[in-house]
Amino acid sequence: MAQCTLKPDLEFARELTEAGGESLKQCFQCATCSVACPLAPANAPYPRKEMVWASWGLKDKLRADVDLWLCHNCGNCSDLCPRGAKPADMMAAARNVIYKDLTAPSIVGKWMSKPSGLPILFAIPALLWLFVWWIRASCNNGEWFPRAADGRIVFGQIFYGDYTIDPIFMITFFGACYILLRGVMKLWAMFKPEGRMTVIGKTKCWVWHLWDVLWDEIITHRKFNDCEDGPATGKNTPNRKYGHAILVWSFVILAFVTAVVALGHWGGKVIPLIKIETPMPLTFPVKILANIGALMLLCGLALLTARRLRLNPACQGSSFYDWYLLGIIWLVAVTGVLSQCFRLADAIKPAFVVYYLHLVFVWMLFAYLPWSKLGHLVYRTAALVYVRMYGRSN
């Protein structure tokens, strides 16, 4: 009989515990969870095998495990778990620990992993935008809260698009994209088993699989419905689909609005016809769409936060990663809406201060995306594309 030597990684087991998997040692491998999960495929279902790998500290096994990303964290497994081992929390924790290692520079992942890192995460953009404010105030004759020539409040006077906001956010955005791309390449390399893997039957390019994932799963949120098909748990667990879908759609709308405004601003320099001036009037279609997006964002957040607060801690806990993401989106949404309100109410000092905070939080949301729970936006998508390429999808 072939001998197999297990190399437990104690550090990894400890990290998992810190990231929200503290109950995993309760597991006695009864396999209820694999049955509870309606998404788990018949061959090599999850999360039982992940539970035993986690408790043995088998880091390499978990890192190479694509199933970790198939899980949509509905919590059926934890609801039915006879031991309160919370497999759903372990899966989430394992994903968070993997973000932390996957993405360079890993120091940001360390800060992101616990509340004590928050001050640094906040200080970086806070100082950056304060510095911008200081420079621009000097350009405005030392006036920190200037008004436009016609007396209106125009944020662009301090946070001027051409030289400050746009370049900084473009660097941030493309930097995050580059970091994520490297992360995705690393993730796929980890998934690939040693040796050659052959796919029998028709194959298609990953781009088409990505297209399928976007249309079949992300736009429709189909997997959230599939999550409801598990065995009756007898516990009231509301479908997360609506809160999550509203939030995702509001992100899409707000991203679209931002792109239109950027196009209007920069494109307007070449083709004056499409020029968009900010602030836009409230009745301008783009502005209307932006405000609809903001309202949807608040609704989605309220639904998801209410659900998370109602979770039974005996079955499903909420880790720092969960609260960080909800918290930062709340801050972005609230400061965004408030800065518009203060601007319209002509309260100049609160308007500028809140807008400054808005920039800080938006920067935090995007710059730290690869290390935060929001990384699932890219990493889970990448994993879903991978499983389609290799035929492990349903």
Place this chain on the structure above:
Amino acid sequence: MSNAILVVGGGFSGLTAAIEAAELGHDVYIVEKSPWLGGRVAQLNKYFPKLCPPSCGLEIQFQRIRKNPRIKCLTLAEVVGLTGRKGDYSVRVRLSPRRTAPHNVDFSLLASTLEGQSPSEFDLGLCGRKGLYKSMPFAFPGRYVLDPSTLSKADAARVAGNKFLDLTEQEREIELNVGAIVVATGWKPYDVTRLTNLGAGSVKNCVSNMQLERLASPFGPTSGRIVRPSDGRAPHNVAFVQCAGSRDQNHLNYCSYICCMATLKHCLYLAEQNPESLITVYYIDLRAPGRYVNVLEKVKALPNVRFVKGKAADAVQAEGDRVRLTVEDAVRGEKLTLDYDLVVLATGMQPSLAGENPPLPVPLDEDGFIAGGEEAGIFAAGCARMPLDVTRSAQSGTAAALKAVQTVKGR
């Protein structure tokens, strides 16, 4: 002051405690809630260790009770109040009306002519019972019970004139003076309706292990033929779901100790009745304590029994009234979805006192087992204290009797 001993519960441990104390010369009262003695053992087809029918062991106990004038059996009786202290308790007991004459009148002919039916408690709802009924042929005391709520109008007219039946008998209360108390209130099968993922008792041909005992019993609803309740056909493919509601913090947070052995016994019943049947036992861990391991070896050697490690966590109705189980074979790492003719949920034992508020000053642990109370002269025996098999229940009954005797001795 009293030298008498009260035994609450007339199951195997209670009977043992009562008989032991009485044979040492003490007056003993047995207070039994149901109409007959014998408790859960009486419902079994066969019981460990020797796999003999319950009549075998219980008949000996009943003989000893019959012969011993010191033992007074109160059936359809419940303790409703307790005052006093160790050595001098005053116990109020409520006696529900039996409505049949004190001597063992054979009502079988009359009962068979009645038409009204209620679900049989003794047969765990597998069949109905009449308004005038006895659980089984060797029931002790051998008296029928008349239950007016089950009688139809015609039934009521039929029983009205019978001089051995008294429809007007009322409930009454009596008071007993005792020095020590043995609490042998036993256990109840865990309520399957709480097992939502295992069908919550609404899936046809998905029965509990106690129901299977009734199906296998010669005095049960099928005269001992193990068949599917839905159509009376012998099952070919049978699955056992171990730990159904046991070792589960959502249900019973402990191992019920007996369900593994019960399932092994059921495998023997099935293999004996139908050697062609295919049996699968889905388990997390198998417990065969002490020499019971021999039974495990014997069942493992049967060609038609297969053991699969993995808890069946989903049971739904499939075509043809079959039961569809989903389970992960944790050794092979495969999720199986299979249909069975009959599925047996190996449900665990829950102490009868769980969720009750007994008028006895005994501390219960979070699961409802008795934990303490001995300083007050109250001693727990049998499954009221912890999950036990019949042998150990009897032993704990003897132990409780000895402690009770020591409490009242020398007054």
